[in-house]
Amino acid sequence: MELIFSLIVNGLMLGSLYAMVSVGLTLIFGITKVINFAHGEFMMIGMMLTYIITTYLGIHPYLTLVFIVPLLFVLGILVQKYLIEPLRNSDEHVQIFATVGLSIAMINLVLMIAGSDNFNTPSSGMRHTLDLGLATVLTGQVVIMLCSIFMVGGLHLFLTRTQMGRAIRATAQNRNAAQLMGINVSRINMVTFGIGIACVGIAAVLLSPLYPVNAQTGQSFVLIAFVIVVMGGLGSITGAFFAALIIGLVDSFTGFYLGSSLKGVAVFGIFLMILIFRPSGLFGKARKLAHVS
Amino acid sequence: MLRMNNVSSGYGATTILHDVSLEVKKGEVVTIVGGNGAGKTTTLRTLSGLIDTSAGSITFKDEDITHLPAHQVVNRGITLIPEARQLFPEMTVLENIQMGAYRPAAKSRYEQRLEEVLALFPRVKERLHQQAESLSGGEQQMVAIARGMMACPELLIFDEPSLGLAPIVVSQVFDVVKKIAESGTTVLIVEQNVQQTLKVADRAYVIENGRIVMDGQAQELMGNDHIRKAYLGI
Ligand SMILES: Nc1ncnc2c1ncn2[C@@H]1O[C@H](COP(=O)(O)OP(=O)(O)OP(=O)(O)O)[C@@H](O)[C@H]1O
Ligand SMILES: [Mg+2]
Numbered sequence: 001m002e003l004i005f006s007l008i009v010n011g012l013m014l015g016s017l018y019a020m021v022s023v024g025l026t027l028i029f030g031i032t033k034v035i036n037f038a039h040g041e042f043m044m045i046g047m048m049l050t051y052i053i054t055t056y057l058g059i060h061p062y063l064t065l066v067f068i069v070p071l072l073f074v075l076g077i078l079v080q081k082y083l084i085e086p087l088r089n090s091d092e093h094v095q096i097f098a099t100v101g102l103s104i105a106m107i108n109l110v111l112m113i114a115g116s117d118n119f120n121t122p123s124s125g126m127r128h129t130l131d132l133g134l135a136t137v138l139t140g141q142v143v144i145m146l147c148s149i150f151m152v153g154g155l156h157l158f159l160t161r162t163q164m165g166r167a168i169r170a171t172a173q174n175r176n177a178a179q180l181m182g183i184n185v186s187r188i189n190m191v192t193f194g195i196g197i198a199c200v201g202i203a204a205v206l207l208s209p210l211y212p213v214n215a216q217t218g219q220s221f222v223l224i225a226f227v228i229v230v231m232g233g234l235g236s237i238t239g240a241f242f243a244a245l246i247i248g249l250v251d252s253f254t255g256f257y258l259g260s261s262l263k264g265v266a267v268f269g270i271f272l273m274i275l276i277f278r279p280s281g282l283f284g285k286a287r288k289l290a291h292v293s
Numbered sequence: 294m295l296r297m298n299n300v301s302s303g304y305g306a307t308t309i310l311h312d313v314s315l316e317v318k319k320g321e322v323v324t325i326v327g328g329n330g331a332g333k334t335t336t337l338r339t340l341s342g343l344i345d346t347s348a349g350s351i352t353f354k355d356e357d358i359t360h361l362p363a364h365q366v367v368n369r370g371i372t373l374i375p376e377a378r379q380l381f382p383e384m385t386v387l388e389n390i391q392m393g394a395y396r397p398a399a400k401s402r403y404e405q406r407l408e409e410v411l412a413l414f415p416r417v418k419e420r421l422h423q424q425a426e427s428l429s430g431g432e433q434q435m436v437a438i439a440r441g442m443m444a445c446p447e448l449l450i451f452d453e454p455s456l457g458l459a460p461i462v463v464s465q466v467f468d469v470v471k472k473i474a475e476s477g478t479t480v481l482i483v484e485q486n487v488q489q490t491l492k493v494a495d496r497a498y499v500i501e502n503g504r505i506v507m508d509g510q511a512q513e514l515m516g517n518d519h520i521r522k523a524y525l526g527i
């Protein structure tokens with residue numbers, strides 16, 4: 001019983017980490033319809049920057065949020081403006097190649113500068129264990145769990161309650177009509193891309209005290225993130241959140257009972273089943289891709 | 294108020310409009326008549342900035358708007374209610390209507406305008422919290438018109454507002470168009486329902502194969518042989 005409980009808790013902790021990584025990806029896809037294959041690399045860059053800033057300034061890793069979130073927001077805007085937007089009228093495969101190209105370029109840039117070493121951001125107390133009675137967790141994991149809930153809730157409120165959020169949803173649902181309302185659609189796409197990348201920036205900072213980073217770190221997370229985005233119903237933020245928790249649980253249980261080498265088999269087995277039996281995602285009715293909630 | 298001077302435009306490499314000139318004066322109701330594929334929608338999309346003008350110019354209140362993108366055209370005071378309604382399907386009726394008042398000039402007048410607009414559409418008022426996609430076709434058209442009106446435009450453009458609606462609803466739509474015109478908004482309207490439209494309109498242009506082939510007072514055109522044969526089926 002204690003074991004099961006502990007597996008559940010750890011699964012949920014891992015799941016909320018996945019949720020943080022996936023939320024930005026699903027937002028960008030849901031609104032701008034761009035599949036951002038470089039999403040993981042933005043996270044890797046965020047983690048690298050966290051490492052650099054904490055090491056050289058000697059501040060708590062979480063404080064780097066103040067630099068990294070705005071920086072990645074702007075980076076996202078620039079990528080949308082100078083890479084994606086000019087390709088808007090070309091074939092969507094071209095956009096895919098563009099983000100894949102960006103991903104490879106970012107990885108190689110980091111390899112060139114920093115090599116393939118692992119960098120460990122100081123844990124600054126975030127690896128302390130907390131005893132929850134039936135399970136033990138790390139302080140940093142609890143922070144990630146709480147922040148992922150705030151992030152998903154905050155985005156939901158932003159999209160439904162603010163003028164900008166409504167304009168973002170309107171753009172996703174009918175681009176032409178949005179323009180006819182006076183919405184600057186290219187600006188909306190830039191802001192959305194910026195927010196999506198800023199979200200993965202938050203994930204990067206919170207993750208840094210717990211995991212080492214190297215040039216390939218983004219790759220290992222982004223694959224899972226894609227599984228989650230599809231499971232969650234392509235573009236649904238709450239869908240992605242719950243899908244992430246499920247994947248976290250699957251990961252935790254199969255890791256324990258089948259061994260970590262078979263975890264991937266289980267996760268991607270489930271992914272394939274969903275693609276075959278519920279291509280619109282676990283939670284979606286057969287919804288249009290524009291659905292964002 | 295609005296002038297198109299020798300405008301050509303199209304999609305990609307294909308030119309659809311050739312040398313189109315037309316004018317809408319303040320307070321008028323003007324209609325563009327033409328068969329399927331004649332270029333009516335293309336004319337309206339060019340006007341509203343959804344597609345770019347390749348030759349010629351467009352002015353609104355003596356200012357050049359030829360190459361403005363669509364969202365800036367809206368800010369100048371021109372709103373297009375597009376063909377086939379184009380609501381935001383997964384937003385509520387109220388959210389759709391709020392989006393209509395997105396431009397800054399409309400935001401400040403939101404409350405008052407909402408009341409005026411909903412007074413015209415009692416059925417819309419009853420359904421404010423329903424998803425737009427769950428409404429009937431007629432109700433959706435009313436929401437589309439209400440949403441367009443929320444922008445408080447000086448020139449309101451309709452593209453086939455009665456398309457696919459039952460006769461009773463069609464005459465409701467025309468009543469609304471009349472009321473909008475009477476309230477002082479200038480109207481440009483494209484309609485398949487040529488007879489009813491000519492009754493509401495002051496002037497009309499006839500477009501065929503992307504060219505304006507005829508124009509005149511709506512009354513006169515109703516008596517014109519070509520119009521009677523080709524568009525009124527008499
Ligand atoms: N998106 C598009 N891409 C390419 N060609 C188009 C596009 N939209 C319309 N056309 C072409 O432009 C021409 C004019 O079309 P338009 O929609 O302006 O006609 P219309 O007068 O509005 O007709 P209808 O009464 O059927 O609505 C047609 O030949 C059509 O095939
Ligand atoms: Mg048309």
